[in-house]
Amino acid sequence: MHGKRPSPRPLLWIAALTVVATAGACAGPSHSAPRARAATSGPPAPQRSAAPGAGLPSVGVLLDAHGHWCTASVVDSPKGNVVATAAHCVYGDGAATENFSFAPAYSGKARNPAPYGEWKVRSVAVDDAWREHADDAHDYAFLTLEADGRGRQVQQVVGAAKPEWTSGPVRRVTVVGYPNKEHNPADGPVSCTTGTAKDPHLAGSMVMECDGFFDGTSGSPWLADGRLIGVLSGGDTDTESTAVLFDARTRALYDRAVKASGA
Secondary structure (H helix, E strand, C coil), X not given: CCCCCCCCCCXXXXXXXXXXXXXXXXXCCCCCCCCCCCEECCCCCCCXXXXXXXXXXXXXXXXXXXXXXXXXXXXXXCCCCEEEECHHHHEECCEECCCCEEEECCCCCXXXXXXXXXXXXXXXXXXXXXXXXXXXXXXXXXXXXXXXXXXXXHHHHHCCECECCCCCCCCXXXXXXXXXXXXXXXXXXXXXXXXXXXXXXXXXXXXXXCECCCCCCCCCEEEECCEEEEXXXXXXXXXXXXXXXXXXXXXXXXXXXXXXXXX
16 A cells, blocks of 8 residues: 555544538539548546646545544535445544534645535445455545535535446546645645556455555546546555445445435
């Protein structure tokens, strides 16, 4: 791993456009203009490095009085108050973290770093395999949030990505995350759109190669066709990141979180 798996906070504080050219007018019986070929624009080439400043309203940071440490994102739910992140961000040493919040669209250098507010985390759901022995194959978590002071749920304010539970590992994804400030002086989001492959080292996982996902990006959403298929959990080098694919067991954990949300 290359630093994407920090220890949880101390419990005291944590809580295509297609263009077709038409044939020109005929110059005479045997001199018709050649037909122009249709030109298409395909998807852009995969990124090799994350680009700063391209965030999403529904993606933000987990934070407490000491600052932020991981990334999370709103996942579509009946009540609209569930976010997804990595399990190692919110559960360790036999206990869930406490007293922390989620700040969507966070921007540390802005006059108002949390433009959509800070949403207090009410409950943490991790898989039993993670709870019992930190199984890397289950490094994902779902958090439920309290409503804001106006009674609104976070999804009403910033939107959400629908989860996908049956994706394969070979996809084109957009990953948005928040590196910690030592690697990210702007203290804002970075993103990368690239292809993924099957992780050869961990069954049920996928891997991408894109620079820039340093400490703090754990929990970043992997979005394929706008749907959430996993969250960033680790990587063996500074250019490589991995995520566990959401599956039936992940859905069961999500259902537990939805139940805990009061939906």
